[in-house]
Structure formats: C-alpha cells, structure tokens
Amino acid sequence: MIEVKNLFAGYKKEPVLRDVSCRFEKGKITAILGQSGSGKSTLVKCFNRIIEDDGGFINGSILIDGEDIFKKKKEELRKEVSIVFQDPLAFPFSILKNISFLLEYHKGLSKEGQRKRAVEILELVGLYDEVSDRLDDKATKLSGGQKQRLSIARSLSVDPSLLILDEPCSALDLKNTLAIEELLVKLKENYTIIIATHNLGQAKRIADNIIYLDEGRIIETAGKDEFFKNPKNELVKIQLEMME
Ligand SMILES: Nc1ncnc2c1ncn2[C@@H]1O[C@H](COP(=O)(O)OP(=O)(O)OP(=O)(O)O)[C@@H](O)[C@H]1O
Ligand SMILES: [Mg+2]
Known part of the structure; x- marks a missing residue:
C-alpha cells in the first residue's frame, strides 16, 4: 500500500x-x-x-x-x-546487456546468473521469443514497442x-x-x-x-x-x- x-x-x-x-x-x-x-x-x-x-x-x-x-x-x-x-x-549496447548491467550492479550476479535472470525477465515481458536469436545484437535496432517492453524489463530487473x-x-x-x-x-x-x-x-x-x-x-x-x-x-x- x-x-x-x-x-x-x-x-x-x-x-x-x-x-x-x-x-x-x-x-x-x-x-x-x-x-x-x-x-x-x-x-x-x-x-x-x-x-x-x-x-x-x-x-x-x-x-x-x-x-x-x-x-x-x-x-x-x-x-x-x-x-x-x-x-x-534502449541503451546503445546489446539487448542482453540492457538488463544484465543492472543485475551485475545491484545484485552482483555472475555472468551466467545475469544471463539466466535476464532471459527470465525477457520471457516475463513477452520479448524473449522475438529476440532469443539476437540477444547480443544492439538493442537500438529494436522497434518502438519492443524497446518499451525492454524498458519495462529493465525496470523489473531491480525487483521493485x-x-x-x-x-x-x-x-x-x-x-x-x-x-x-x-x-x-x-x-x-x-x-x-x-x-x-x-x-x-x-x-x-x-x-x-x-x-x-x-x-x-x-x-x-x-x-x-x-x-x-x-x-x-x-x-x-x-x-x-x-x-x-
Ligand atoms: N521541469 C519542470 N520545470 C518547471 N515546470 C515544470 C517542469 N515540469 C513540468 N512543469 C510544469 O508543471 C505543470 C504540470 O506538468 P506535468 O508535466 O506534471 O503535467 P502532465 O499532467 O504530466 O501533462 P502531460 O499530459 O502533457 O504529460 C505544468 O504547468 C508544467 O509546465
Ligand atoms: Mg506528463
């Protein structure tokens, strides 16, 4: 409340x-x-x-x-x-890193842990299936709607x-x-x-x-x-x- x-x-x-x-x-x-x-x-x-x-x-x-x-x-x-x-x-780095940098900074997760959690969050926001084959591509290439779901994913990564x-x-x-x-x-x-x-x-x-x-x-x-x-x-x- x-x-x-x-x-x-x-x-x-x-x-x-x-x-x-x-x-x-x-x-x-x-x-x-x-x-x-x-x-x-x-x-x-x-x-x-x-x-x-x-x-x-x-x-x-x-x-x-x-x-x-x-x-x-x-x-x-x-x-x-x-x-x-x-x-x-979308920050000008990879789709994965757009989420994992916060997981590293705030949660101190290992590289493997960051990837696993980032994938979970991308699944949660319904983006994973669309980007699973290009997680290492620049996030700036995503469409507006995809970028907004990525923004939500990034927000969720700090467990608000x-x-x-x-x-x-x-x-x-x-x-x-x-x-x-x-x-x-x-x-x-x-x-x-x-x-x-x-x-x-x-x-x-x-x-x-x-x-x-x-x-x-x-x-x-x-x-x-x-x-x-x-x-x-x-x-x-x-x-x-x-x-x-
Ligand atoms: N950074 C700022 N410095 C000075 N005044 C501001 C600032 N941001 C907003 N205002 C003023 O505060 C008032 C409310 O603005 P606000 O952005 O909260 O409205 P809003 O309801 O979100 O509008 P919109 O639907 O256009 O987004 C307005 O008069 C606006 O000019
Ligand atoms: Mg407003």
Whole structure:
C-alpha cells in the first residue's frame, strides 16, 4: 500500500500539486488521469524523489508500506520504485546487456546468473521469443514497442515493489499498446502499478482504480466502474462524454 498525504510539489515556489492525498493498492493498476499540464508526471516523479533532481520540491508525506520515502536512502528508494517513461529507452549496447548491467550492479550476479535472470525477465515481458536469436545484437535496432517492453524489463530487473509508467504507450501503435496493456494486467498480481495517461480508453481497459487530476488537485477518485458509470465531477463528466 502506498499512501500519499497532503502532498504539495512543484518546481519553483508555486506548487503544481496542491494538497494531494491518495492511496495505491498492491495487486491493482491505478490510473492517474488528467489533461495536459494537470500534474500527472509531477506526481509520478515524487515517488522516487526524482523531481528533486529536476530542481523541484516535495512537501507532505509518501509512505510505502508505512515507511516514509524521505527516511530511505535514494538509491534504495529507486530500486523499490521503478519508473518507465514515455519514450522507450534502449541503451546503445546489446539487448542482453540492457538488463544484465543492472543485475551485475545491484545484485552482483555472475555472468551466467545475469544471463539466466535476464532471459527470465525477457520471457516475463513477452520479448524473449522475438529476440532469443539476437540477444547480443544492439538493442537500438529494436522497434518502438519492443524497446518499451525492454524498458519495462529493465525496470523489473531491480525487483521493485512499485512500478510506475508515465504515458508508456503514447509513442506506440495500437498493436504494441495492447501488448503493453496485456503485460501490465499480467504483472499486476505481483506489483503495485501506477500508470499516468491522458488516454481514458486505456484506463477503462486496464485500470482498477482511477485518480483524476485537474490543476494539481484530485477532483475525482473512484474504482474504475464507478468512475466511468457514475462520475460526479462536471469536468470529468464532460471528458467522458467527449470520449463517446
Ligand atoms: N521541469 C519542470 N520545470 C518547471 N515546470 C515544470 C517542469 N515540469 C513540468 N512543469 C510544469 O508543471 C505543470 C504540470 O506538468 P506535468 O508535466 O506534471 O503535467 P502532465 O499532467 O504530466 O501533462 P502531460 O499530459 O502533457 O504529460 C505544468 O504547468 C508544467 O509546465
Ligand atoms: Mg506528463
């Protein structure tokens, strides 16, 4: 369980997020929705305190299973909270090394151990069959959808408890988008998953819970069915009507 309490965060003095309080449950996908500029990415960047590296600030509290993120070492926090960003990221070395370098650094696995674990993770994200004959080829040659699954694989290699994806499909076509969605539904059993997206359809397909942000405040939060069937906020109602 992740609990956010009275969170104010932003980049200069003026906060972008204003008094945000919410919860994220293990085994569920929570979608953070809202229009462009509403603060979705800002919220996402608080969980592993990466917003501070962007010159931003955080006030308020975020607890992961009851533990304050400000009391953890940043390096430990960033293993627990893994973020996949919008643009698929493949480092300019082999497909295998894109995952194994983290296994070596964080887990101290032997070469053989790294390969075995990397293959397991590639299988988990549904990429292994597509790349099994070219694990030593440059990862930069992969397609966008494959690179995004590789990004997710890399995130999983540090054994996070919280997996956050910020608009992971906005650069992808429908087929690749559906592949990522299927993967997230498969993964949710073992993780807390948060997905920031302005794609209402995506939230409707895969989210369990919804948090809707507007100008840095939560204006609606509900289970998925309740959110789509019976929205209470006027702005949310308009957004949903436009979707139909
Ligand atoms: N690094 C930054 N420095 C200063 N201001 C920023 C920075 N990043 C975002 N902002 C501002 O914070 C506000 C919220 O931006 P944010 O990126 O969180 O929105 P978003 O909901 O993710 O939007 P989108 O749907 O376009 O991704 C915006 O007004 C934006 O200009
Ligand atoms: Mg964003």
